[in-house]
Amino acid sequence: GQQLNQSPQSMFIQEGEDVSMNCTSSSIFNTWLWYKQDPGEGPVLLIALYKAGELTSNGRLTAQFGITRKDSFLNISASIPSDVGIYFCAGRRLSGSARQLTFGSGTQLTVLP
Amino acid sequence: NAGVTQTPKFQVLKTGQSMTLQCAQDMNHEYMSWYRQDPGMGLRLIHYSVGAGITDQGEVPNGYNVSRSTTEDFPLRLLSAAPSQTSVYFCATSWGAGEQYFGPGTRLTVT
Numbered sequence: 001g002q003q004l005n006q007s008p009q010s011m012f013i014q015e016g017e018d019v020s021m022n023c024t025s026s027s028i029f030n031t032w033l034w035y036k037q038d039p040g041e042g043p044v045l046l047i048a049l050y051k052a053g054e055l056t057s058n059g060r061l062t063a064q065f066g067i068t069r070k071d072s073f074l075n076i077s078a079s080i081p082s083d084v085g086i087y088f089c090a091g092r093r094l095s096g097s098a099r100q101l102t103f104g105s106g107t108q109l110t111v112l113p
Numbered sequence: 114n115a116g117v118t119q120t121p122k123f124q125v126l127k128t129g130q131s132m133t134l135q136c137a138q139d140m141n142h143e144y145m146s147w148y149r150q151d152p153g154m155g156l157r158l159i160h161y162s163v164g165a166g167i168t169d170q171g172e173v174p175n176g177y178n179v180s181r182s183t184t185e186d187f188p189l190r191l192l193s194a195a196p197s198q199t200s201v202y203f204c205a206t207s208w209g210a211g212e213q214y215f216g217p218g219t220r221l222t223v224t
Contacts, residue, residue, distance in 0.1 A: 006155075033212065042117075042203050042215030043156070088155060100146075100171070101213065103155035 006089050006104030013079055014112050021087060021107040022073040029091030032065050032072035033101070037086045046087075047074070079111050115139055117216035119204050125222045126194040134189040134219050136204030142214075144207045145187040149173065149200040150218075156203065162187055194223045 004023045013019055023032070031050055035043035047058050049065035049072060056063055062075045072091075076083055089104040120135045136145065146161035148171075158171030162181040176198060178190040191198060201220050205213040 004155075009153075035215075040217075042205075042217050044215070045212050048212055090156075100158060100161065101156075103148075103157070105153050105155040 004089055004091055004102055004104035006107060008107060009105070010108040010110070012110045012112060015079060015081060017079055019076040019079055019083070019109060020073060021089075022071060023089035023091070023104045024071040025091060025102075026070065027091075027093070028069040029093055029102075030069070031092040032063070033090040033092070034061075034063050034072070034074045035088045035090060037088065037106075039085070043088055076109075079109075081111050081113065084109060084111050117204055117206055117214055119202075119216040119219050121219060122217070123220050125224065126191070127224055128195060130194050131190070131192050132194065134191075134202055134204075134221070136187045136189070136216060137185055138187075138204075138206045139185065140206060140208070140214070141184060142206035142208045143184070144213075145181065146171070146205050146213070147177070147179065147187070147189045148203045148205065149198075150203060151200050159189065159202075191221075194221075196223045199223045 004025050006023045033048050034046045037043045047063040052069050053067050054065040060077045086106045086108050088106050090101040092101050117138045143164045147159040148156040150156050157173050159177050160179040162168045168179050199222050201218050203218050204216040207213045
């Protein structure tokens with residue numbers, strides 16, 4: 001199966017700094033999603049993107065659906081300690097089951113006080 | 114409204130044993146799926162169901178069986194556990210073209 005290429009794998013940042021992570025693929029996706037996973041929990045949806053070029057914000061989080069439909073990025077501004085966790089991108093195609101997701105391998109974020 | 118529940122939360126099996134991971138939802142979602150999560154691999158789809166009585170294979174179905182007799186329940190069966198099945202298992206649900214909601218996970222160790 002195909003995985004998305006998500007980078008970086010891990011990040012250590014100071015509280016208050018901005019964070020940027022991205023996902024790329026050789027295939028086109030019709031939907032891009034960003035999830036956050038806290039330790040011992042399941043992933044929770046942060047932002048969903050449905051149109052190429054779309055830029056969507058959720059509080060301090062901003063995500064964009066790449067024009068080529070093959071990439072997406074997530075920015076977190078002014079990081080705080082509760083931002084710690086694993087962030088996953090996920091893409092969905094219209095072929096096959098319309099709701100099947102392909103996940104990136106995750107970005108482990110650590111926020112230092 | 115409990116959302117998506119999974120049981121057990123933790124399980125240790127010996128090689129060759131069988132067991133069933135339970136997933137239940139009270140949101141009346143038609144679509145349910147099972148993923149496994151391994152370090153550095155993200156989440157990989159095992160099996161999914163688009164409604165009661167309908168199931169299909171995902172990316173990594175070998176060694177697992179599923180059935181969907183009701184809208185609410187979607188159990189995942191390991192027929193003969195192997196160490197390679199040591200993982201964290203997540204159940205997810207969605208309604209129509211809506212986004213997936215994940216359960217809290219089952220952490221399985223096969224020795």
